Amino acid sequence: MSMDRTISNFIRALRNADVRVSTAETLDALGAVELVGYRDKAYLKRSLATVLPKTVDEKDTFDACFDQFFDFQDVRGEQSPGGSGEDQSEEQEGEDGESGDGEGGGSSGEEPKGKKKKSKSKAKKNNLYEEEEEADLGPGEITDPKSTLGQLLMGNDRVELSMAMGAAGEETNVRDIKIFTQKGLYTRRIMDAMGLPDLNREIGDLRTSPQVPARRLGQQLKARRDFLREQVRDYVEKQFLLNADVSGKRLREELLRKIKLSNVEHRNFRLIQEIVYKMAKKLSALHSRRKKIFKRGALNVPRTLRHNMSYDGAIFDLHWKSVKVDRPKVFAICDVSGSVANYARFMLMFLYSLDEVMPKVRSFAFSSDLAEVTELFNRNKIEDAIAKTLRDYGGGSTDYGQALLDFKKNCLDDVDNRTTIIILGDARNNHGEAHAEVLKEIYDRSKRVIWLNPEAKLAWNTGDSEMRKYGAYSHQVEECNSLMHLERVVGNLLKQIA
């Protein structure tokens, strides 16, 4: 029962860390846990690793999550390593419930359990308070603490303490923690729930007590209370990491979507990359269902019968229904010259992601001379591919005319009426020859030409921008300098080419 709870909490933490876990998988996880038990942590980890995470990335996340989660779960609910199994501990708990022969005092029902566990888990718990033993008053006789928390602290049992902490955490709904400023609040609440006010009162009383053993206890309790505070703070911190981080991430993603691509700081690059990939994936998932291939398909009865009439109805020449493959073709041409340097990286990133999720994208990059980078993209990881493209082709001054001529020379033959051509660039041609007639040629042959310009619309056609000339031979011209723009444009694009 409590084991189920542990697993479902763990899965919650996993989901928080962006590992997708379905209900069916939760059930599988429970089945696996039933089979392997909690005894051997490495074994448990290996088992859950086959059931819950389903990609290599998720496995990494899972590893981190598992270590973090079961690190303190371990002190919360586990027995000594290699010690008693699950059954035994359950048995033990049952026994505890019945016996309840505590040594009196206002102790709660869980005290005797703590005592028993303590003796069991001696190997594991390290003496937390060694240093404090050497207090001013020296070792010696000590009175018994009265408050529940005091008893717990003096019990010197890590397991028991962590369990109480966990229980208090549940009570205060620490898992609802959302923002980091709430950490202090939750720390206090948990301490309160564990009985801090009583303890404080007791410490106060003890310190003013005339008897040495009582004062000694007061001192010890104070030290241990401070220690406990640290522990609770740690616990809250972990809960925060496990449960709240994701909302922060979502917030950040939302912001990044709207921000201008040239303003995004480098450190957010990875996150952007994720968003772009997700976006490209989502968009292509919407549309990729249509690319179908039938190598043979079903028997085409009418056609078969018709063709076999001449053989006196003896059917031996079979005909098959098949659907013709109609895959969209996309040519993407990206300007990586100096003037669009800020955008080039993101455009390339998008190009790369698009390439990953769509069947037939050929990518080109140019400053003045056009080069095909499809191979490069296929062979390299995204960072390398972008870096290499920028290194090899980037930075020069733009010559759209030359790039178009190159395109015409190399691949105009491959352009047909199912081809979509996307051009990413600012159309600033350094007053060179525009060669718009080449674009017209491409325009006539292709299904669509789409021009995505990272500049704001107001800046088009100013200075050396040739947007007007090129715009005439494009089916669609769009401003595109944030991820939102990109998403919209590509959504439309995929709809049309699919």
Place this chain on the structure above:
Amino acid sequence: MGDIEKIAASVASLQESFEAHNYICSDQIATAVFLAYQLRKPILIEGPPGVGKTELAKTAAEMFALPLIRLQCYEGLDESKAIYEWKYGKQLLYTQVLKEALDEVLQGAKGFSESVKRLHEFGDIFFSEEFLEPRPLLKALKEENGCVLLIDEIDKADNEFESLLLEILSDYQVSIPVKALAEPPMVFLTSNNTREISDALKRRCLHLYIPFPDADIEQRIVAARIPEIPPELQRQLVAFIHELRTLDLKKQPAISETIDWARTLVLLHAEALDPKLVTDTLNVILKFQEDIENVTTEVSSITARITK
């Protein structure tokens, strides 16, 4: 049957048994197979090519003494190739041959509707099991005593085919009713990750990622496969391969390449690695000319490092 249960009773016994069949597996792999058997779930195996994904399924079949049914996926694979197909040729032949018989059946029948009615009485003879050509998936479901079903390179098949698999993987049945099975097949799917497998499919499977093994396991693999290899050579060889995997290569040498190389070196009666030997046999482990050229310059330094 009892044997299988005994072998699959614990991770340790599985590992041992795999080892007895010359398949050295990590704890992770053994755990996955254990869970797959106990939970009756298919395993989706991913990893770089040549780490023994397919081999795992083959060895499992051998170990459990179950028949192995293999379905190799490719683009355009559909249900008529994967599940079943009617034997059209046989159907046509039979209709021709039985033409006479049909005439007899229809003799005396008055009118069209009566003829059709008579024909109906014969039931769907031509669409009975006699005329059904079972393909791997159906075959696997018809194995009374269970079998190992290997669906190889699922990433090569189309998305639609994945959907087709869903029913089989979760309920072990296909939409044409098959008798309930005493023992469902053990299903292994492998993927080289040339495309993402759909979430729906992943949800139904356990997921096992087999990476390149660490040096220790790889040495044991080599020793198990080629027992006659000198121990020193075996250590050096594995160390060399591990060095190679840290380089930027188009295709990193996998376990299968390590084994091929070991076999080559044993054939050449080598006792230890030396630069010339390595350079001469580099084409066994590296499959791209570019890689070979890049590595050739490094050979002597790597060899020096691992033989000292």
